[in-house]
Amino acid sequence: METKNLxxxxxxxxxxxxxxxxxxxxxxxxxxxxxxxxxxxxxxxxVLVGFTGDIKGELVLQAExxxxxxxxxxxxxxxxxxxxxxxxAGELGNMVAGSLSTxxxxxxxxxxxxxxxxxxxxxxxxxxxxSFFVTIEYESVGNLEVYLLLNQ
Numbered sequence: 001m002e003t004k005n006l007x008x009x010x011x012x013x014x015x016x017x018x019x020x021x022x023x024x025x026x027x028x029x030x031x032x033x034x035x036x037x038x039x040x041x042x043x044x045x046x047v048l049v050g051f052t053g054d055i056k057g058e059l060v061l062q063a064e065x066x067x068x069x070x071x072x073x074x075x076x077x078x079x080x081x082x083x084x085x086x087x088x089a090g091e092l093g094n095m096v097a098g099s100l101s102t103x104x105x106x107x108x109x110x111x112x113x114x115x116x117x118x119x120x121x122x123x124x125x126x127x128x129x130x131s132f133f134v135t136i137e138y139e140s141v142g143n144l145e146v147y148l149l150l151n152q
Contacts, residue, residue, distance in 0.1 A: 006152065009054065009055055009109055010132075010148075010150070012104060012107050012109055013055060013100070013104065013109075013148060014034060014132070014134075014148065016100050016103035016104055016107075017059070017096075017100055017134075017146055017148065018031055018134070019103060020096050020099040020100045020103060021096065021136055021144075021146065023099060024092070024095050024096050024099055025071055025074075025075070025092075025138075025144075026074055026075060027071065027074055027138045027141060028138070028139070029136045029137065029138060030136070030137040030138075030139065031134060031136055032134050032135040032136065032137070033134070034132045034133070034134045035132060035133055035134070036130070036131065036132050037131050037132065037133055037147070038131075039125070039126040039127065039128060039131075040124040040125060040126045041060070041124070041125040041126075041128075041131065041147060041149070042122065042123070042124055042125075043060065043062050043119045043122075043123040043124075043125060044062070044064075044120075044121070044122065044123075045062065045063065045064065045065055045068070045089065045119070045120055046060055046061055046062035046063070046089070046118075046119045046123075046145075047060070047061050047089045047090050047092065047093030047116050047117065047118050047119065048060045048093070048116065048117045048119055048125075049093045049094065049096075049097035049113050049114060049115075049116045049117075050113065050114035051097070051101070051111050051112070051113055051114075052111065052112050052113075052114070053109075053110045053111040053112050054104075054109045054110050054111060055104075055109065055111055055150065055152070056150070056151045056152050057128065057148060057149050057150040057151050057152070058125075058128070058147075058148075058149045059093070059096065059097050059100065059146070059147070059148060059149075060119075060125070060145075060146070060147040060148075060149065061089070061092065061093050061096065061144060061145070061146055061147075062119075062144070062145045062147065063142065063143065063144040063145065064142055065082075065085060066142065067138070067141055067142035067143065067144055068085055068088060068089050068092070069085055070138070070141040070142070071092065071138075071141070071144075072084075072085065072088045072092075086118050086120070087118075089118050090116040090117075090118045091116070093116040093118075094113075094115075094116045097113045097116070098113060101113050125149065127151075128149035128150060128151055129150060129151055129152060130150045131147060131148060131149045131150065132147075132148055133145055133146060133147040133148070134146050
């Protein structure tokens with residue numbers, strides 16, 4: 001098996017992320033254009049899941065609490081309390097990262113994921129080498145920002 005170059009890996013991670021978001025979240029998304037960002041990344045409410053293996057980095061999902069609430073209600077048919085909403089954000093990150101990891105395995109990129117970490121308040125993420133993000137708009141719900149922070 002030949003090794004994929006970093007640009008091919010990044011393209012597969014991006015494409016897999018978009019496919020995964022469409023598969024996991026039962027809402028019709030409007031996908032923005034990917035954009036590069038520089039550290040630090042400021043997070044008010046989100047979830048971080050680490051990747052190891054052929055790629056090293058983190059997947060971060062960020063949105064306002066009401067966006068996570070709308071998504072959870074669409075997925076489970078009922079609104080969640082604030083305490084359950086934090087847990088849901090972590091589980092959503094876990095579902096997206098797990099599905100992405102499965103997709104990447106199908107294109108011969110081997111990864112493993114860490115447990116999700118819920119970020120609240122005013123977190124600043126630094127220490128990544130390159131990053132890009134895409135905004136996914138769910139009409140009448142709001143925006144979910146997806147960040148891929150790569151350490152290679």
